[in-house]
Amino acid sequence: MSLITTLARLEAVDSGRAQPLATVCHRHLTGRPLVLVPLTTAGEAGAPLGALVGTDRDAPRLLAVAQPRDRDLRFAFLAELAEAVLPHIESAADAVEPAERSEVDPETGRRTKVEVELCADAAQLVVPSRAGIDFVRLLGRSMRFRRTAEDDPDTPYPAPARVPLLGRWLTHYGERARVPGSSLLLATTDLLNRHWATGQSSLEDQHLGALLAWIDPPPGESGAEAAFRAELARDGAGQLLCPPAGPATDPAFDNRLLAPAIEAYDRARVALAAAEDGLTADARLGELSRAEREIRSLLAAVMRPTWDAVWRGLDLTRGLPEGARSQDRWTRDRWSFTAHRDRVRAGEPPQPRRDDAVTAARKLAARETAQAQLEAQEALDDPLVLAGRRLAGEAFLGEVAEVEMTYTESKRPSPRPLVTVRTDERPHLGERTKVYRSLDGKPQTAEFVGYAAEGPAGAESALVLRITDRMGRNRKPAPGSVPEPGERIAWTLFEHDQRGGPALPDAENTPWTHGGPPGAAEDAEKPDPVTAEDLL
Known part of the structure; x- marks a missing residue:
């Protein structure tokens, strides 16, 4: 919780x-x-x-x-x-x-x-x-x-x-x-x-x-x-x-209302089966119908709320x-x-009644990925859910104070702007920790560089982040891809899109450590039959 x-x-x-x-x-x-x-x-x-x-x-x-x-x-x-x-x-x-x-x-x-x-x-x-x-x-x-x-x-x-x-x-x-x-x-x-x-x-x-x-x-x-x-x-x-709210019933309902109604229904069925002529059968069929209607009315009354x-x-x-x-x-x-x-x-x-090892592993991996995606998406959609992640140190909200344009040292320099963010929160940041923000519905990645040399007075601190992607292929970043001073942005320490795990083998290539291929258990060597010498 x-x-x-x-x-x-x-x-x-x-x-x-x-x-x-x-x-x-x-x-x-x-x-x-x-x-x-x-x-x-x-x-x-x-x-x-x-x-x-x-x-x-x-x-x-x-x-x-x-x-x-x-x-x-x-x-x-x-x-x-x-x-x-x-x-x-x-x-x-x-x-x-x-x-x-x-x-x-x-x-x-x-x-x-x-x-x-x-x-x-x-x-x-x-x-x-x-x-x-x-x-x-x-x-x-x-x-x-x-x-x-x-x-x-x-x-x-x-x-x-x-x-x-x-x-x-x-x-x-x-x-x-x-x-x-x-x-x-x-x-x-x-x-x-x-x-x-x-x-x-x-x-x-x-x-x-x-x-x-x-x-x-x-x-x-x-x-x-x-x-x-x-x-x-x-x-x-x-x-x-x-x-x-179902599917269980209240014992008082079972004992006082339902059980007598079912007993009356059973008696009516037995009486109908024992009828010897048409007139008697018609009368007892009416009793059976009344008993069935009584059960239906009881069930309707208990389920309607x-x-x-x-x-x-x-x-x-x-x-x-x-x-x-x-x-x-x-x-x-x-x-x-x-x-x-x-x-x-x-x-x-x-x-099948039971999944093979590969299918079970795939289902488990898919559910783990879906759980991580759900937690990330709910936080991005809902400020109240994001507030819980912020309290846990997994996200923070800050205002951009300064942007310094820097580039990589390569034959074709790429922009790596340094963004100073002021915040009064305490996220769990370590050296080169990756943080993410939502940019046009997709995550943009930044690295935590350190704290500013001269942070603002008071409880606020100044974090320096380096933007690493989603700025286009040109030397000049694409418009809107770099935060502007004065902009308030929610940054998360968790990824927005979860990556899948390693590929699993086909079911036919299930290793022996996990039961072998489907049907291998049926073809396995059966134990010796029990003989008279095995019994005391």
Whole structure:
């Protein structure tokens, strides 16, 4: 936790209201996101109980499983979920625009630009909390390997046709959510926590109702009081006024309302199966329908507050102007969305259960690079985030006092101007430390030379920096490439554009120290079979 975040939390405790951590929105929000509020069965990991899903805040689509232990009902739920989610994804997959991509020519080894299709937009999914992202990933893993009747007519429990396709997409969204700065799959709690600091712990910040109570408390009430009520207040029947934001349920709801309703549904199913004539079957079918409607109404009542809270959180975040570089990160999301669309349409197999060593290393390196890029871009987009880096000594703001033009000693001298900057901050500068400033959206590099011989009086110090690049190819620097006296500039000690690491080998060339090529473990020497002599 940075110093400025700690200060913001202390201020939130003192004022009774969440304090801003950003002045702009650092995540891209589409105009039509798909909100998914999942609910799972207690005691059985990944067993779906119900969901609210849709793009219209006033008309969510309710999906429910009356008996979560019934395999057929769970498959029917997944099929309904696919019908609700896949059209939204496919609508974004069909609209494309021309784009250029750099590719390596396999014959010459040179990089060339080729024109390809890029999806004009990508489908965005929003869930209430981080646990919702884990559930999306779990759903994808459990669905993408399902066999359909079309794939294998002899499979014992065939899945509906579109279920494996939805599993592949949910797996991709779950993997993409692990990339820092990605906005394909967003958790509302993480979105709000990035932009506001509350007076409670990070664990309590995962409660969406309490988090919203700190950010936007009712009139005349502090955030702490409103959050306490959101977490613990119950009605006369002992039910929470603000149910958990999924996918877990409240034990009081499970024991007092849901369990009796499911038992009534089970009794109605047994009675219907035992009916001996048509009139009796019709009557008992009506009882079964009433029991199912009761379960659906219970699930709708417990999920609707979370549904409304997600849209309220999106409204609060949309009140901030979008950061300048969030569109760049969204473009990378669109490239990822397009690449997965192409793999699906090409008929490639689903994502493997476990990545090979090279793929895992590439993912880790890409996420580390994305994290560094995100931290740098957020600081460049947001003065409040930059203030935190300045407090940490990783950036400083100074006024240009003097510019002295110098040149390199070479056959073709290049400009290396010395810039004296006055600042009252204390950045962590060492000999020849590189610092950067943003020039026309791109970083310009300078080296720290030392402190001026005669610094100004008071707390200020005078730093001497040598500009080293982005001044053009002529002897005279390009206009605007050298700071002018009196100009106030933010300098950073961190790079604005992160460089990639060394190239990794192809998967077929995985070294033996990392398991060898894919499939090597299957061909490895198997252990000796167990014999009677091996047993006591």
